[in-house]
Structures are given as C-alpha cells and as structure tokens.
Amino acid sequence: MSALQEQFVTEARDLIRQATDDLIALERAGTSPERLDGVFRAFHTLKGSAGVVELPAMSMMLHAAEDLLVGVRGGTLRANAEIFDAALACLDQVSHWVDDFEAGGSLPAQAGADGRAMAERLRSFLPAVEARPPAPAGQNVAVGGGDDELSEWATRLLAADRDRIMSRLPEQPSMLTVVSYEPIAGCFYNGDDPLQLMRQIPELLDIEVQPREAFLPLAEIDPYACNLRLRAISAGDRDMIADIFRLVPDQVNIFAMPPGVLVTAPAGAESANQTLIRKVIEAQCELLRVANRGDDFTGCTGAAARVATNALRHGRHLQLAETVARAGALAVAQHDAGPVLATLERVLAELAVERSPGIAPQVGDRSGDMIVDVADRPTERVLRVSETKIEALVNLAGELLVAKNALTHTARRVEQEFGGSDAVRSVQHDRDTLDRLLTELHGTILQLRMVPMTQLFQSFPRLMRDIARQLGKNVALVTRGETTEADKAIVDRLFEPMVHLVRNALDHGVENPVQRRAAGKPEAATITIAAFRVADRLMVEVADDGRGIDPEVIRRKASERRILPAEDLAALPDDRVVDLVFAAGFSTASAVSDISGRGIGMDVVRAAIEQIGGRVSLETRVGVGTTVRLDLPMAIAMSRIMVVETGGQLFGIAMDAVSEALRVTPDRIRRIKNNLGFVLRDRVVPIVSLAERMNLPGGARDATSARLLVVLEAAGRIAALEIDAIRDRLDVVLKPMHGLLAGARGYAGTTLLGNGEVLLVLDMREILP
Amino acid sequence: MTVGHDPTGTVLLDGVCAVEDAEPLLQMLQANPAATVDWTGCRKLHTAVFQVLLAAGITPVGPCGDPWVAQWLGPKPRQGELG
Numbered sequence: 001m002s003a004l005q006e007q008f009v010t011e012a013r014d015l016i017r018q019a020t021d022d023l024i025a026l027e028r029a030g031t032s033p034e035r036l037d038g039v040f041r042a043f044h045t046l047k048g049s050a051g052v053v054e055l056p057a058m059s060m061m062l063h064a065a066e067d068l069l070v071g072v073r074g075g076t077l078r079a080n081a082e083i084f085d086a087a088l089a090c091l092d093q094v095s096h097w098v099d100d101f102e103a104g105g106s107l108p109a110q111a112g113a114d115g116r117a118m119a120e121r122l123r124s125f126l127p128a129v130e131a132r133p134p135a136p137a138g139q140n141v142a143v144g145g146g147d148d149e150l151s152e153w154a155t156r157l158l159a160a161d162r163d164r165i166m167s168r169l170p171e172q173p174s175m176l177t178v179v180s181y182e183p184i185a186g187c188f189y190n191g192d193d194p195l196q197l198m199r200q201i202p203e204l205l206d207i208e209v210q211p212r213e214a215f216l217p218l219a220e221i222d223p224y225a226c227n228l229r230l231r232a233i234s235a236g237d238r239d240m241i242a243d244i245f246r247l248v249p250d251q252v253n254i255f256a257m258p259p260g261v262l263v264t265a266p267a268g269a270e271s272a273n274q275t276l277i278r279k280v281i282e283a284q285c286e287l288l289r290v291a292n293r294g295d296d297f298t299g300c301t302g303a304a305a306r307v308a309t310n311a312l313r314h315g316r317h318l319q320l321a322e323t324v325a326r327a328g329a330l331a332v333a334q335h336d337a338g339p340v341l342a343t344l345e346r347v348l349a350e351l352a353v354e355r356s357p358g359i360a361p362q363v364g365d366r367s368g369d370m371i372v373d374v375a376d377r378p379t380e381r382v383l384r385v386s387e388t389k390i391e392a393l394v395n396l397a398g399e400l401l402v403a404k405n406a407l408t409h410t411a412r413r414v415e416q417e418f419g420g421s422d423a424v425r426s427v428q429h430d431r432d433t434l435d436r437l438l439t440e441l442h443g444t445i446l447q448l449r450m451v452p453m454t455q456l457f458q459s460f461p462r463l464m465r466d467i468a469r470q471l472g473k474n475v476a477l478v479t480r481g482e483t484t485e486a487d488k489a490i491v492d493r494l495f496e497p498m499v500h501l502v503r504n505a506l507d508h509g510v511e512n513p514v515q516r517r518a519a520g521k522p523e524a525a526t527i528t529i530a531a532f533r534v535a536d537r538l539m540v541e542v543a544d545d546g547r548g549i550d551p552e553v554i555r556r557k558a559s560e561r562r563i564l565p566a567e568d569l570a571a572l573p574d575d576r577v578v579d580l581v582f583a584a585g586f587s588t589a590s591a592v593s594d595i596s597g598r599g600i601g602m603d604v605v606r607a608a609i610e611q612i613g614g615r616v617s618l619e620t621r622v623g624v625g626t627t628v629r630l631d632l633p634m635a636i637a638m639s640r641i642m643v644v645e646t647g648g649q650l651f652g653i654a655m656d657a658v659s660e661a662l663r664v665t666p667d668r669i670r671r672i673k674n675n676l677g678f679v680l681r682d683r684v685v686p687i688v689s690l691a692e693r694m695n696l697p698g699g700a701r702d703a704t705s706a707r708l709l710v711v712l713e714a715a716g717r718i719a720a721l722e723i724d725a726i727r728d729r730l731d732v733v734l735k736p737m738h739g740l741l742a743g744a745r746g747y748a749g750t751t752l753l754g755n756g757e758v759l760l761v762l763d764m765r766e767i768l769p
Numbered sequence: 770m771t772v773g774h775d776p777t778g779t780v781l782l783d784g785v786c787a788v789e790d791a792e793p794l795l796q797m798l799q800a801n802p803a804a805t806v807d808w809t810g811c812r813k814l815h816t817a818v819f820q821v822l823l824a825a826g827i828t829p830v831g832p833c834g835d836p837w838v839a840q841w842l843g844p845k846p847r848q849g850e851l852g
Contacts, residue, residue, distance in 0.1 A: 188816070194816045195816040195838075223792045224791065228816065
C-alpha cells in the first residue's frame with residue numbers, strides 16, 4: 001500500500017467518525033449550520049480522497065450523499081430520521097470499504113452494485129425532477145454593487161485589461177460575474193484543485209491568481225498549504241458559475257456586476273495604463289515645447305501627435321484621440337507645433353479631471369489583503385507517526401532503563417571494592433545524572449503515546465443511538481472529560497469493556513419511557529460517560545439514571561445460578577451482593593436479548609480491566625441509577641514490581657497486587673480445613689507458600705521463627721504469599737513470554753535485572769488459590 | 770515522475786503535473802533558486818504546482834503546454850502585476 005493510500009485510510013476513518021458525530025448531534029439537537037457544514041465538508045473530503053485513490057464506487061455513492069446534504073442545507077429537504085439513517089448507513093458502507101481497501105488494496109467485487117443501491121437510496125429523498133439542486137442558500141450572492149473592495153478590484157482589472165477583454169467579447173454582455181475564491185489552506189488534502197474549478201468558468205474574461213498572504217521564503221514554504229486568492233471575471237451566467245463552486249460555498253464570493261464598467265471603465269479607475277498614457281502625452285508636450293521654441297521641427301510635431309493619438313486610443317479615449325489626430329494634421333500642414341501642444345495640454349487637463357473621482361476609492365481604506373467570506377480557521381497541523389515506530393521507541397527506552405539498572409549494580413560493586421575514592425564518587429554522580437535524564441526521556445516518550453479519551457468516547461454516540469432506537473428507549477448521552485489523556489494501549493483496550501457497560505446500562509439500567517413516566521422521571525434517560533484523573537490513576541465511569549440494581553433480585557439470581565451457597569448469600573451485605581454481577585455466568589436479564597445479557601457481560605469486563613492493571617467497582621441505588629467505575633493505570637508500559645526470593649530463586653510480583661508485607665509469628669497461624677491461614681483485621685487470609693507452588697525446596701524453617709508474608713489482592717481474592725526475603729523494588733518494562741514460554745501459565749512476563757539475570761514476574765491470578 | 774531535470778539542469782515539467790509534484794518541484798527550486806523551469810511539456814498543471822512557481826517568482830520558459838494556463842496564467846505566473 002502506498003503512502004497516499006495509507007494516508008487515505010487513516011483520514012477516511014477520522015472523517016467517518018467526525019461525520020457520524022455531527023450527524024448524530026444534528027439529529028438530537030436539530031439543524032445547526034456549522035454542524036451541517038461539518039458533515040458536508042467531511043463527505044466532500046471523503047469523496048475527493050476516494051477519487052484520488054481511485055475508488056469510483058465510493059466517489060459515486062458519496063456524490064449522491066453530498067447532493068442529499070446540499071438539499072438539506074439549502075432547505076429544500078427536511079432532515080428526518082430516515083435521511084439520517086441513510087446518511088449513517090452510507091458512512092457504514094464507506095467504513096466497510098475502507099477496511100476492505102486496507103486489507104486488500106481494492107473494494108469487493110459487488111462494490112459497484114452496493115454503491116449504486118446506496119446512491120439510489122440516498123437520491124430517493126431528493127425531489128424526482130430536480131437533477132441538480134439550485135445554488136445553495138448559504139452562498140454569498142450580491143447583485144449590483146456587491147463587495148465594495150471586490151467590485152473595485154474588478155473595475156481595476158477590467159480597466160487595465162480592457163483591450164484584451166474587449167477583444168474576447170462577441171457582444172456587450174448584459175451582466176458580468178465576478179468570482180473571488182479563497183481556497184482553505186488544507187484544500188489540496190481534500191482533493192481540491194482550485195485552478196480546475198476556475199477552468200470550468202464559462203466565458204472567462206480575465207483571471208488573477210495572487211498569494212493570499214505574502215509567501216514565506218522558499219525554504220519555509222509548505223507546498224501543500226494553499227495560500228492563493230483566485231479571482232475571475234466572466235460574461236457567463238451567475239447561477240451557472242455558482243453551481244461550479246457549489247461544493248466550496250464558504251470559500252467563494254460570487255456576484256453580478258453591471259457591464260457598464262467596460263464602457264466607462266477609464267472614468268472609474270486609475271490604472272498603470274492610465275498613468276502610462278499621461279506620461280506619454282506629457283513627454284510629447286515636453287518635446288514640442290522644445291521644438292516650438294527653436295527650429296521648425298515638423299517631423300517631430302507629427303510624430304508626437306501620432307504617439308499621443310495611439311496612446312489615447314489604447315486607453316479608449318477615442319474622442320480625445322480624434323481631436324489630437326486632427327490637431328496633429330493641422331500642425332503639420334501649418335508647420336507649427338502650437339496647435340498640437342495646446343490640444344495635448346487640454347487633453348492632459350481632461351484626463352486629470354476624469355482621474356480624480358477614480359482616485360478616491362483608492363486612497364480610501366485599503367489596508368492589506370481582503371479576506372472574502374472565509375471563516376478564520378487556524379490550521380491544526382498533526383504529525384502522524386506509525387504506532388510501530390513509537391513502540392520501538394518505547395522499547396528502546398525500556399532497554400535503556402535496564403542498562404541504567406545494570407550501571408547501578410556496577411556502581412554498587414565498585415563502591416564495595418574501591419569505596420570512598422574520587423573515581424567512585426564520579427561514577428555515582430554520572431549514574432545519578434543518567435538516571436535523571438533517562439527518567440525524563442522515558443516520561444517524554446510515554447507522553448507520545450498519550451491520547452485523549454475523545455478517540456474512545458466518539459464511538460459511543462452512534463452506538464447508543466442505534467441501540468436506543470432498537471430498544472425503543474429515549475436516551476441522551478453525556479460525555480465528560482474527553483480531553484483526559486491516557487496511554488494509547490489503555491484507551492484502545494477500554495473499548496470492548498465500555499461497549500459492554502454502555503449496552504448493559506441501556507438494556508438493563510434504563511427503563512422504558514412508560515416506566516420512567518410512572519416513576520416520575522423525565523422520559524429521556526441520561527447515560528453519562530466520564531473520564532478524569534485521580535493522582536496517577538485514570539478513572540472512567542459509565543453512569544445511568546435508570547432503575548438501579550436491586551440486591552434482592554441479585555440474591556435470587558445468584559442462588560438460582562448457584563453462584564454462592566444460599567447461606568453465604570443471605571449473610572452478604574447488600575453492597576457486596578451487587579458485586580456478584582461481576583461473577584462469571586451471571587446475567588441479570590430475565591430473557592437473553594440481542595443487546596446484552598448473554599451472561600458474558602460483566603465478568604468479561606472485569607477480566608479485561610484487570611488485565612490492564614485496573615479495577616472495576618459498582619455503585620447503585622434502587623430507582624436512582626447505577627455507576628460503574630473503572631480505576632485504571634495511566635500507562636501499562638511500566639510496571640512496578642517487588643523482587644522476592646524463595647528457595648534461592650528470585651521472582652517478581654506486581655506491586656499493584658501487593659497490599660502489605662508483614663511478619664507473622666507461628667502462633668497466629670491456624671490450620672483452616674486443608675490450608676494454613678491467619679486473621680488479618682477480622683479477615684481470614686489463606687497462606688500460600690511460593691516455594692511449594694514453584695516446587696522449590698522450602699528451606700529449613702524453624703517452627704518458632706516468624707514467617708514473612710506478602711498480602712496480595714487480585715481478581716477479588718486475597719491471600720498471603722509466604723516467601724524467604726524481599727530483595728528489591730523496581731520499575732520495569734514487562735515483556736510478555738515469548739516462544740516456548742508463551743504458553744507457560746503462572747507468569748505475567750519477564751524482565752532483565754541489573755546483573756543480566758532474567759526475572760520471572762508472577763501472574764497473581766494464577767498463583768492465588 | 771512529471772518533474773525532472775534535463776542534462777543542462779533545466780527543471781522540466783512534463784505531462785500531467787499533479788498535486789504530489791509540488792513537493793519535488795519545491796525541493797529542486799530550493800536547491801537551485803535560479804533554476805530555469807520549462808513547462809512547455811506540461812499538459813495539465815495543478816494549482817499546488819503553480820503555487821510553487823508563483824512563490825519562487827519563477828518565469829518558466831516558453832508557453833505552458835497546458836493551453837488554459839498558457840492563455841490565462843502565462844507567459845509567467847502573474848503576481849499582482851496589475852497592482
């Protein structure tokens with residue numbers, strides 16, 4: 001796939017998302033011109049890009065969608081749910097095709113037929129007779145005076161290029177059309193070719209292409225940022241020209257101007273040409289004054305008259321030219337330059353009179369370049385870097401960190417051997433500097449992977465709309481904290497769990513409109529998705545204002561599904577009972593529905609969240625609503641581990657799982673059924689010997705000495721791991737198990753220690769009973 | 770490739786000069802701002818390419834091979850010559 005095609009895929013996905021968001025917002029909040037423009041521009045850009053990568057089926061379908069949107073924007077069509085459905089379905093089709101294109105470099109064989117079917121569906125909303133919609137209502141249309149500055153420009157251009165223009169005109173036009181087109185800077189990326197639009201202007205009379213702002217030095221120019229203002233004058237029909245520019249109405253100013261300016265052009269304007277004519281005549285006057293004083297210089301007089309006549313003809317001062325020509329002939333006949341000089345002086349005076357009213361608008365307020373009807377959009381520039389490159393950088397930084405740990409190790413050995421010398425202090429100092437810089441480097445690189453939650457949240461409006469329609473529920477989505485940033489790896493992995501949560505909220509949490517009315521709630525339910533930071537944790541909440549979870553219902557279901565023995569259930573406090581929805585095989589829906597409730601919802605959510613180092617909790621009040629909170633790490637690249645020793649071997653334990661480490665005297669340890677355990681703050685905690693689990697020699701332990709225990713909590717279970725010693729605490733980049741070890745159970749991954757040893761990091765969920 | 774060099778170092782615009790030709794052209798002109806540009810072989814000129822010529826203040830050699838450009842924007846890109 002070429003770079004262009006890759007860029008198309010990335011951009012198309014962005015545009016699809018943006019258009020989807022805007023469409024849903026439009027449907028919910030009613031028509032807003034800005035949103036509609038946004039949708040329109042997204043469709044237009046998509047169409048252009050599809051053309052660039054040569055996907056005609058996509059272009060054709062999007063063209064139909066564009067026409068539909070033009071109708072909506074122009075007010076000839078009223079947007080209804082069916083139109084929104086069709087537009088969204090069109091985007092779905094584009095999305096599928098983009099996936100196909102990315103996978104195979106082409107569209108599926110039936111793309112043409114599918115595209116035509118979709119185009120027909122889209123066009124079915126358009127009035128049957130209307131082949132093409134009229135000029136969009138938003139277009140800047142002015143007849144007559146139009147934009148003062150622009151009409152002045154047009155007058156100037158007409159006056160200056162009058163001969164050229166007149167020669168092209170078969171007859172006096174009834175109306176002229178003036179176009180000023182300022183393409184947006186990013187127009188090339190949209191597939192626009194502004195000159196291509198100008199080429200289509202019929203009966204073109206003149207054109208001018210200028211930089212909108214002074215060009216930067218060549219070395220700093222961005223060749224793909226359009227900085228042009230294109231202006232044209234045409235004798236063609238204004239509506240026809242407006243139709244050419246119908247897809248860029250926000251960038252163009254088109255107005256009709258009476259052609260009178262062509263006839264009386266010189267009267268209205270001072271141009272370079274006029275100045276030249278005046279200068280030519282003045283020069284002839286100078287010449288004749290010299291000639292008149294001295295010799296009879298007939299040849300000179302005749303030549304001066306001819307030059308002045310030609311100059312005046314050139315400037316369309318036909319009457320004046322005639323006068324000068326007659327005076328010239330008379331002067332030559334009389335051998336006297338006087339009549340010609342007098343005539344020329346009179347002509348100069350007349351030209352000066354004509355000139356003065358023309359000057360007025362010029363000396364008026366003309367500060368800099370004008371901007372015609374172009375919204376002031378600062379162009380946001382984003383550098384796209386492939387994820388694999390960032391990954392490589394993160395890995396390198398991780399390796400550097402390991403190398404630094406090795407240096408720490410060496411520094412310690414050097415200190416032990418040669419303690420106290422200057423060289424040792426110098427090594428330590430350098431290590432500290434390296435340490436600081438590396439920490440900074442690592443932090444900066446991780447920042448590269450930080451993405452706003454927007455990426456995640458923006459999928460939900462569409463999802464909610466479809467599910468809510470399917471369920472016949474009226475739900476508004478509120479999102480908060482979209483700008484909260486988190487590691488891309490985290491954000492990417494949140495999508496599936498969040499979809500489960502939102503589906504659950506819609507299906508089980510939110511009541512139907514009748515129930516809501518009966519409960520005295522507004523008919524439209526609200527689902528809130530929020531993201532925020534608490535210290536170095538990322539919190540994501542999905543909250544609904546629905547019926548809440550009734551602990552009694554949960555108890556009944558749990559006992560039906562034998563999640564817990566009946567007596568345990570009865571003893572469990574209400575707030576713990578609701579946590580049972582996270583138990584495997586639990587589904588609160590009485591009937592398994594299409595939306596959720598296959599009994600795989602919440603336990604899958606918990607598993608997915610714990611896998612990335614997060615925790616799930618749930619708060620609910622009957623009749624008020626339910627909030628599910630995901631407590632997540634900001635990044636998963638770095639793990640803080642505790643290095644423990646048992647049976648002469650080192651193991652890593654994720655610090656996330658460790659709640660405390662303590663020594664317990666043998667008298668506190670009890671045998672409970674087959675296991676050892678001890679009571680910690682009124683809770684019985686089972687003891688697991690790591691040596692036994694790992695089949696390592698337990699070591700001679702004398703019965704009276706205290707045992708070292710690390711209390712671990714993971715996957716909702718608690719246990720104390722018995723170990724021989726705690727060695728270290730490290731920040732490491734955890735690498736998953738590769739190759740032969742990939743299938744090994746019980747390990748979360750490996751990392752390199754400072755001395756080059758490989759440390760196995762334990763997967764607590766596998767280790768705990 | 771529609772932007773190239775001939776043996777004498779003249780920058781040649783040839784055939785359909787599309788949007789992606791703007792960047793190589795700019796690079797050539799950055800390398801040699803006084804380069805001669807010959808656009809007689811250009812059949813169609815994209816705005817982005819034209820903009821580079823305009824920004825570089827280049828007067829290409831000969832009439833543009835793109836007849837529309839030759840008629841309306843030639844013999845050289847006009848930069849406010851009327852002002």
